[in-house]
Amino acid sequence: MSSALHAAVDPPPFLPVNTTPVSDIAAQLRETGLVALDHLVMRSAALAFAASIMTVTTHxxxxxxxxxxxYDTRRHAEQPGFAGLSNGELAPHTERSGVARPPRLMLLVCASPPALGGECLLSDGQAVHQDLATHHLEALDLLSxxxxxxxxxxxGHATQVFTRYPSRRVAIRLRLDALxxxxxxxxxxxxxxxxxxxRHQIVLPLRFGQGYLLDNTRWLHGRTAFSGDRLMWRALGEPLPVLGPLAYGFRQTLRAAERKSPEVMW
Structure with a gap:
């Protein structure tokens, strides 16, 4: 994919975590799978917010x-699977795609913006799935x-890009690197x-203290190449009851649902 920015979709508004009720954040997460956040200006605040909504898992x-x-460690640029720890472009992917059950949630917070570049690139798996169902149905069937x-x-893990569940739910899982x-x-x-x-990509530049929370079974994330001392804090984990019921992935389109493809469980 070209590194040129392609703002196909408007980014969501940033919600200040210090004044936005968790119930509002949870409602948006359940509806769209993505919440943009602001006012996470300290590491302790980012960790406390993560711990309030998810069981944080180590990595x-x-x-x-x-x-x-x-951040750019200046040691990992050529190592497969370590692109996130370089300053290069990071292709859209699911976090921990190579494990049997990837984490449900990912929180990413900007601790130090880069001098240039480093924009977050986000694509909604539901929109991608619907696009393929409309224009490339054979491709969708094979990717499922x-x-x-x-x-x-x-x-690693043998799998498929789109996993279909009962009740017409679909989860996306992807990586596009050497692994x-x-x-x-x-x-x-x-x-x-x-x-x-x-086509369905959101370009989201993050300033200091801004970040996003996403459903890792629905959204793909990546970034553009950057220069300067870009530093992000990331938390992965499983949703806590405070978020309410969070269904896997997204509901598939009717046209795709009518295809007689097998349903697969992780």
Missing amino acids: RDSDPDGLTRI APNTAYFGDGA ARWSPLVEPHLPHLRSAIQ
């Missing part, structure tokens, strides 16, 4: 409290076929997928 690169510092993708290294391997049937359709992702 390979996280600190002991579960927060991960996302079981075990047509393998994400991760030797301990993604594809069925020969799927590979010719990846350009359609990439184009649909870009």
Whole structure:
């Protein structure tokens, strides 16, 4: 995908966490899967907010409290799976796509904006799915076929881009780097997928203290290349009851639902 910005969708308004009730944040998360946030100006505030809405889980690169510092380490640029710790472009992806059950939620907060670039790129899996159902239905069917993708290294996970559940729900899972391997049937359709992702892309520059919360089973996230000392705090985890019932992924379009493709559970 080109690194040129393509603001296909207007970004959501930023909600100040110090004055916005958690119930409002939860309602927007349930409705759209994405909430833009403001006034998270301290690391302790970002961690406290994360802990108030999710069970924060540790990660390979996280600190002991579960927060991960996302910055250019100047050591990881050429290592597969470590693109987030460089200053290069980061292709749209699902967080932890190579594990059996990726975390439901991701919080990303800007601790230090870059000198140039580094905009967050977000694409709604529901819009991408509907786009493919309308214009490239064969591609959608193949991208939904079981075990047509393998994400991760030797301990990765065999899966598919779109996983269909009962009650017409769909979850998206994706990576587009060197740790993604594809069925020969799927590979010719990846350009359609990439184009649909870009058509429904939100460009979200983050200033100090701003961030976003997303449903990792619905939204893809990435970023543009940057220069300067960009630093983000990231938390991954499972939703707490305070958010109310949070259904997996999104409801698929009627046209796609009418296709007789198998439903697969993780």
